[in-house]
Amino acid sequence: MRAARGIGLGAAIALLALVPWIASPTLVQFGITTLLLAALAQSWNIIGGYTGYASFGNSVFFGLGSYGTAVAMAQFDLPFGVGMALGAVLAILCALLFGFPLLRLRGHYFAIATLALALAITGIVSNLEIAGRNIGLVLPLLKGDWVFYEMALVLVVLVTAVVFWISRSRFGCALIAIREDEDAAAVMGVNTTRYKITAFALSGFFSSLAGGIHAYWITFVDPVSAFDISLNVKMIIMAIFGGPGSVFGPLIGAVILSGVSDLLSTEVSNMASLFFGAVIVLAVVFMPRGLVHVQQNFRRLRWRYFAQNVRNHRI
Amino acid sequence: MPPLLQIRDLSKRFSGLVAVDKVDFDIQTGEILGLIGPNGAGKTTIVSLISGTLRPTSGHLQFAGTPIAQLPAFRRAHLGIGRTFQLMKPFPGLDVLDNVALGALFGAGSGQRKLTQARDDAAYWLDFVELGHRKAQRADDLGGPDRKRLELAKALAMRPRLLLLDEVMAGLNHTEVDEVIAVIRKVRERGITILVIEHVMKAIQSLCDRLLVLHHGQKIAEGPTEAVLADPQVIAAYLGQRRV
Amino acid sequence: MSLLLQVTANGILLGGLYALMALGLGLVWGVLNIVNLAHGAFIMLGAYAAFYLYTLLQIDPFVALPVCMLALFCLGFLLQRYVLNLIVRAPMFNTLLITFGFDVVLTYLAQIAFSADFRAVNPVYAGANFAVAGVTLPLVRVLAFGAALLLTTALWLLLARTRLGRAIRACAQNLLAARLYGVQPRTIYALTFGLGAALAGAAGDLYGVVSQFNPYIGNSLTAKSFAICVIGGLDSPVGVIIGGLFLGLLESLTALYVGPTYTDVASFGVLVLILIVRPTGLLGRTA
Numbered sequence: 001m002r003a004a005r006g007i008g009l010g011a012a013i014a015l016l017a018l019v020p021w022i023a024s025p026t027l028v029q030f031g032i033t034t035l036l037l038a039a040l041a042q043s044w045n046i047i048g049g050y051t052g053y054a055s056f057g058n059s060v061f062f063g064l065g066s067y068g069t070a071v072a073m074a075q076f077d078l079p080f081g082v083g084m085a086l087g088a089v090l091a092i093l094c095a096l097l098f099g100f101p102l103l104r105l106r107g108h109y110f111a112i113a114t115l116a117l118a119l120a121i122t123g124i125v126s127n128l129e130i131a132g133r134n135i136g137l138v139l140p141l142l143k144g145d146w147v148f149y150e151m152a153l154v155l156v157v158l159v160t161a162v163v164f165w166i167s168r169s170r171f172g173c174a175l176i177a178i179r180e181d182e183d184a185a186a187v188m189g190v191n192t193t194r195y196k197i198t199a200f201a202l203s204g205f206f207s208s209l210a211g212g213i214h215a216y217w218i219t220f221v222d223p224v225s226a227f228d229i230s231l232n233v234k235m236i237i238m239a240i241f242g243g244p245g246s247v248f249g250p251l252i253g254a255v256i257l258s259g260v261s262d263l264l265s266t267e268v269s270n271m272a273s274l275f276f277g278a279v280i281v282l283a284v285v286f287m288p289r290g291l292v293h294v295q296q297n298f299r300r301l302r303w304r305y306f307a308q309n310v311r312n313h314r315i
Numbered sequence: 316m317p318p319l320l321q322i323r324d325l326s327k328r329f330s331g332l333v334a335v336d337k338v339d340f341d342i343q344t345g346e347i348l349g350l351i352g353p354n355g356a357g358k359t360t361i362v363s364l365i366s367g368t369l370r371p372t373s374g375h376l377q378f379a380g381t382p383i384a385q386l387p388a389f390r391r392a393h394l395g396i397g398r399t400f401q402l403m404k405p406f407p408g409l410d411v412l413d414n415v416a417l418g419a420l421f422g423a424g425s426g427q428r429k430l431t432q433a434r435d436d437a438a439y440w441l442d443f444v445e446l447g448h449r450k451a452q453r454a455d456d457l458g459g460p461d462r463k464r465l466e467l468a469k470a471l472a473m474r475p476r477l478l479l480l481d482e483v484m485a486g487l488n489h490t491e492v493d494e495v496i497a498v499i500r501k502v503r504e505r506g507i508t509i510l511v512i513e514h515v516m517k518a519i520q521s522l523c524d525r526l527l528v529l530h531h532g533q534k535i536a537e538g539p540t541e542a543v544l545a546d547p548q549v550i551a552a553y554l555g556q557r558r559v
Numbered sequence: 560m561s562l563l564l565q566v567t568a569n570g571i572l573l574g575g576l577y578a579l580m581a582l583g584l585g586l587v588w589g590v591l592n593i594v595n596l597a598h599g600a601f602i603m604l605g606a607y608a609a610f611y612l613y614t615l616l617q618i619d620p621f622v623a624l625p626v627c628m629l630a631l632f633c634l635g636f637l638l639q640r641y642v643l644n645l646i647v648r649a650p651m652f653n654t655l656l657i658t659f660g661f662d663v664v665l666t667y668l669a670q671i672a673f674s675a676d677f678r679a680v681n682p683v684y685a686g687a688n689f690a691v692a693g694v695t696l697p698l699v700r701v702l703a704f705g706a707a708l709l710l711t712t713a714l715w716l717l718l719a720r721t722r723l724g725r726a727i728r729a730c731a732q733n734l735l736a737a738r739l740y741g742v743q744p745r746t747i748y749a750l751t752f753g754l755g756a757a758l759a760g761a762a763g764d765l766y767g768v769v770s771q772f773n774p775y776i777g778n779s780l781t782a783k784s785f786a787i788c789v790i791g792g793l794d795s796p797v798g799v800i801i802g803g804l805f806l807g808l809l810e811s812l813t814a815l816y817v818g819p820t821y822t823d824v825a826s827f828g829v830l831v832l833i834l835i836v837r838p839t840g841l842l843g844r845t846a
């Protein structure tokens with residue numbers, strides 16, 4: 001049974017890896033965007049889904065990854081790998097530096113503090129000479145979307161593997177305990193500070209890698225696009241829609257939402273906003289625990305599942 | 316033998332309200348100490364101060380020779396202090412087995428390293444409290460008495476040296492009380508020292524070696540159970556009405 | 560020295576407007592425990608309402624205040640009554656997400672309808688100044704400050720002296736008890752949210768007169784309103800005024816001594832700092 005699943009998964013990954021050679025260029029581009037969003041949703045899942053600290057500012061890590069890569073490549077002619085490493089280091093430092101104070105906040109305070117942090121860092125970066133201020137930086141061009149596609153695919157597999165490990169490890173149990181009841185977790189011996197910060201840093205690490213790949217792919221960074229607030233929306237809603245605190249939920253959410261938004265729109269980024277906004281509202285009202293939870297309970301409750309969610313939360 | 320827990324001059328204020336007022340006492344290894352007093356006397360506050368959920372305003376706490384007043388809760392758990400919560404807090408999304416497994420994973424020492432081993436420990440402790448048959452159920456599906464057993468199993472899985480029980484008998488009928496008394500006796504036979512907060516007389520009289528009585532945050536009596544229960548001051552505190 | 564005085568005066572005038580902006584957010588947060596991430600979008604819509612009322616119908620922006628307020632009130636009322644009421648008892652995170660969703664949709668619709676160009680409302684007297692003690696005070700800013708203070712006082716009176724205000728405060732403190740006294744939470748909640756939106760609309764109207772705007776100013780204004788509420792606390796409108804003045808002065812002084820592009824950094828940096836040091840609010844209580 002286990003072996004069959006493993007083989008199936010391996011086959012799926014292999015198939016996905018072949019996409020650049022069997023699909024149209026537009027589809028490959030869609031694939032890269034979706035894979036990067038899936039990676040972001042999955043990395044948000046670590047701090048938001050498993051640990052229960054809903055960060056509204058993970059876009060800051062994506063931005064730091066983008067800028068780290070851009071500065072290294074555009075200003076210092078360093079190779080891509082070094083750029084990614086720089087971006088990752090920046091992101092982890094940021095997570096550690098701000099994680100300590102911010103993770104002491106609960107609930108919506110944490111959410112808005114991370115949002116404010118993202119806005120503050122955007123402001124700082126747009127004033128830095130080395131980062132090209134408001135104009136941004138241009139990166140060297142690498143021809144061949146397939147490279148970015150494969151990199152994004154590897155990233156998704158990597159971060160999902162980490163989440164899979166989390167879901168069955170002692171580390172993951174600590175995160176879940178913190179999410180369910182932080183005081184009780186502390187009393188039972190969980191060093192909550194250490195685990196929260198580690199989760200936050202992990203989340204930032206993978207988000208930054210996605211940012212690095214994205215920056216190199218579109219060969220351009222500026223404060224508005226690198227630290228795009230709407231990325232927050234997307235990664236959160238994809239994780240939530242699919243199922244926060246599950247291994248495959250965020251991936252499913254990313255694929256479905258990205259796919260539908262692409263089908264609906266003629267101009268990719270704009271219409272997407274309307275679609276995502278509407279999805280958030282509907283999902284939060286009717287299925288706040290995501291598709292995975294729906295799937296687990298639908299057999300038992302059928303349509304009453306959705307009605308129940310509303311009835312439990314309305315006045 | 317030195318006492319397992321030494322409390323000196325312990326006080327806790329909550330901006331203006333003095334919940335615990337210069338309390339001194341010891342808990343000897345292997346004994347069952349009862350902490351009694353009217354509602355609002357500060358009993359749960361003292362337990363929270365010992366477990367680390369709250370920090371003291373002043374005073375000293377020493378556990379097995381180690382000063383613990385400045386230690387965070389999880390370090391105290393590693394030293395061997397376990398507690399149950401009066402308002403039971405099962406981890407709602409998890410099943411019963413995993414709730415207890417958490418205690419095994421992170422408890423005394425730094426707990427188990429492997430999840431499978433922790434689950435085996437958890438199953439053992441669930442059987443110990445006679446809740447084994449429910450281990451696959453969701454924790455928040457349990458009824459009142461079963462929740463108390465779950466709380467107990469969670470604390471035991473941490474392998475505590477000192478177990479702090481906060482009103483485990485509340486809301487139980489006579490049969491259930493007898494069952495829990497039997498379980499607590501089993502716990503004592505393991506060599507675990509116990510501090511019990513209780514209102515149920517039957518439990519106090521049959522379990523506790525010594526009693527500590529709190530009233531308005533202050534200790535008003537301490538000593539062997541029979542003597543304390545006969546103390547007129549204690550009786551007045553429970554039954555006497557203060558005119559406001 | 561007179562430069563410092565000028566900057567201080569600018570800061571105070573800006574601060575009054577900021578206080579009005581934050582008032583709506585604080586009201587909804589304090590009563591409904593909803594942190595409305597679409598608050599900035601409401602402000603933005605108020606600015607556009609004033610803009611179109613002026614350019615199409617030549618209605619002076621200060622005269623248009625009641626109209627903007629009414630329009631936003633209706634929007635807020637409907638959103639609360641038919642959407643937000645459905646998740647009021649859910650964890651806070653859900654309301655954050657939903658209002659984030661509103662923000663995204665409203666911003667998108669605004670961008671489609673109004674384009675991304677920067678606009679401003681420029682009535683004929685826009686350039687008028689008057690000088691007081693060596694300090695130049697633009698007329699529109701003084702008027703905006705005055706309007707802001709007026710509306711803040713009006714809100715305070717509403718909450719403290721009217722039946723509706725009492726009902727709102729009752730719901731804030733104890734929903735069950737309020738129900739027992741015959742208060743209908745669904746309606747009161749909708750009215751309160753509508754009121755918060757109306758205040759945002761007024762702030763937007765005034766904002767449009769003193770500054771430029773486009774569909775994307777929402778997020779930044781929401782964050783600033785939040786900062787003001789955290790600084791000033793939710794206990795009373797006075798705290799919000801102090802918070803608003805503080806932020807206005809901070810931005811003015813930052814623009815002078817550090818650089819105009821650093822004002823946002825200063826505001827959000829201070830917010831992060833306060834949340835780190837005193838998360839329950841500086842002056843009043845927000846927890």
